[in-house]
Amino acid sequence: ESAVTADFVASDGEIEASLRPKDLDDFIGQPRVLEQLQLVLAGAKMRGGTPDHILLSGPPGLGKTSMAMIIAAELGTSLRLTSGPALERAGDLAAMLSNLVEGDVLFIDEIHRIARPAEEMLYLAMEDFRVDVVVGKGPGATSIPLDIAPFTLVGATTRSGALTGPLRDRFGFTAHMDFYEPGELQRILLRSAGILGVDLGEEAGAEIASRSRGTPRIANRLLRRVRDYAEVRADGVVTRDIAKAALAVYDVDPLGLDRLDRAVLGALVRSFGGGPVGVSTLAVAVGEEPSTVEEVCEPFLVRAGMIARTPRGRVATAAAWAQLGLTPPPDAAM
Numbered sequence: 274e275s276a277v278t279a280d281f282v283a284s285d286g287e288i289e290a291s292l293r294p295k296d297l298d299d300f301i302g303q304p305r306v307l308e309q310l311q312l313v314l315a316g317a318k319m320r321g322g323t324p325d326h327i328l329l330s331g332p333p334g335l336g337k338t339s340m341a342m343i344i345a346a347e348l349g350t351s352l353r354l355t356s357g358p359a360l361e362r363a364g365d366l367a368a369m370l371s372n373l374v375e376g377d378v379l380f381i382d383e384i385h386r387i388a389r390p391a392e393e394m395l396y397l398a399m400e401d402f403r404v405d406v407v408v409g410k411g412p413g414a415t416s417i418p419l420d421i422a423p424f425t426l427v428g429a430t431t432r433s434g435a436l437t438g439p440l441r442d443r444f445g446f447t448a449h450m451d452f453y454e455p456g457e458l459q460r461i462l463l464r465s466a467g468i469l470g471v472d473l474g475e476e477a478g479a480e481i482a483s484r485s486r487g488t489p490r491i492a493n494r495l496l497r498r499v500r501d502y503a504e505v506r507a508d509g510v511v512t513r514d515i516a517k518a519a520l521a522v523y524d525v526d527p528l529g530l531d532r533l534d535r536a537v538l539g540a541l542v543r544s545f546g547g548g549p550v551g552v553s554t555l556a557v558a559v560g561e562e563p564s565t566v567e568e569v570c571e572p573f574l575v576r577a578g579m580i581a582r583t584p585r586g587r588v589a590t591a592a593a594w595a596q597l598g599l600t601p602p603p604d605a606a607m
């Protein structure tokens with residue numbers, strides 16, 4: 274009822290922003306990353322300098338952007354936000370770098386997609402806090418070195434393997450974010466429900482958590498859909514039965530598999546007899562980019578024990594066949 278009496282109703286995007294953890298204590302899950310990061314930040318604070326550049330890697334929706342915001346908040350500095358694809362021209366990056374204030378955090382999302390000239394400019398900026406601004410064209414061109422304020426680069430990538438060696442080497446700390454455990458997602462859901470004023474029971478939280486594909490962004494999205502159902506079709510209280518009924522309406526898989534996960538599994542088992550098959554062939558079969566299949570879909574299916582990576586390609590496990598209600602042929606490669 275709070276949403277109805279409010280002057281305006283928040284959009285999903287605004288709601289997502291309101292659910293971001295604000296500081297390290299607020300951040301649920303990823304205990305290893307938190308401990309490591311706490312040390313990196315505390316060490317820099319003690320010495321009164323800027324921390325080393327930080328690379329955050331892992332699938333989408335696991336909290337990389339939230340973590341970058343937290344790093345800036347913990348350091349008491351500002352966050353400047355951009356992305357690899359937005360830095361097509363080195364000049365765009367030069368402008369950003371020269372506007373930095375000492376101690377700022379520069380966040381570059383999808384840093385593996387940065388264009389070559391910008392990447393090369395970044396090397397010098399990361400190492401020596403300098404940029405070379407090229408003036409003029411052709412043989413008469415000269416480069417003028419320009420000092421920039423000491424800053425901390427936080428790069429995020431869904432594909433750390435796609436980073437060039439020289440770029441990777443310039444990060445002093447790499448945090449690998451992994452899919453969340455159901456218990457962690459349940460705590461995230463209960464926290465989100467508290468912020469949104471949704472009456473979410475413990476068991477209902479566990480139900481949504483187990484279907485959230487190990488991903489906080491998906492957990493929060495499912496919570497909003499379940500809340501719709503509870504408010505429209507019931508009294509607003511989210512019980513386990515209400516959660517189950519709502520998730521059934523939205524075709525949410527009991528294991529958290531999404532449409533693409535199911536398409537990939539279906540193709541692997543039905544079209545390729547369970548494999549082995551290459552990732553690019555699988556991607557063509559489901560009409561997706563190979564990078565999406567490899568970076569978004571495959572990590573979760575491997576984690577869920579549905580597919581295995583072998584030197585000859587991807588192979589469906591017995592669990593994958595069972596998931597599709599099929600029995601593997603005796604000669605299936607497993």
Ligand code: ADP
Nearest residue numbers: 289292293301333334335336337338339489490
């Ligand atoms: P990424 O940058 O990795 O794609 P985001 O940082 O944008 O992920 O996170 C997506 C959403 O998931 C955020 O809006 C936030 O609400 C939620 N979220 C992510 N990680 C956590 C966490 N550890 N605790 C609580 N909420 C989280």
